Amino acid sequence: MLNKSDTVTVGRAAVLLVVVASINALISNLFAIAYVFATPSDPTAGYALVRAVVLAVVLVVAVSRRSATAIVVSGLALTLAQAGDAVVGFHGGSLPTTIGPLVIALATLVCLIGFQRSLRSAAPHDEGGWGIDGHANTSADIVASARAALQGKR
Numbered sequence: 001m002l003n004k005s006d007t008v009t010v011g012r013a014a015v016l017l018v019v020v021a022s023i024n025a026l027i028s029n030l031f032a033i034a035y036v037f038a039t040p041s042d043p044t045a046g047y048a049l050v051r052a053v054v055l056a057v058v059l060v061v062a063v064s065r066r067s068a069t070a071i072v073v074s075g076l077a078l079t080l081a082q083a084g085d086a087v088v089g090f091h092g093g094s095l096p097t098t099i100g101p102l103v104i105a106l107a108t109l110v111c112l113i114g115f116q117r118s119l120r121s122a123a124p125h126d127e128g129g130w131g132i133d134g135h136a137n138t139s140a141d142i143v144a145s146a147r148a149a150l151q152g153k154r
Helices: 012-038 045-067 068-091 098-120 139-153
Strands: none
Touching: 012 045, 012 068, 045 068, 045 139, 068 098
16 A cells, blocks of 8 residues: 555656656667567567566556655666666677666666655654654653653652
């Protein structure tokens, strides 16, 4: 069940992350489809396509639910998949299959960081959090309460 406090309001950081993550997922799917058509008998092509489709579906569900946590997790998964593709390209000695995924992974990561920062700045917070009975207890309040409790028990 979706926690209402986890829902995302549409802001620039959210829109940018969704757009970049969608481009990331689209590129992954297009390359996987091309791989399947180029090598239909290679099972690795099918694995690549399944991975790309699943990541895209997870992103669509996260965005449709407007769940900040799910959007972050799907964006991170897309980032890690592209970073992994960049490592594979590097080990294969191919500059285009290293640089392309690396740029996409970094772009998605930068958007994820911006989105996380926008969530943090939008969240209600006081020094001591929500507190008890509407009072935001600071560290000094907690220490004073602890001291009073210890003195009363002696």
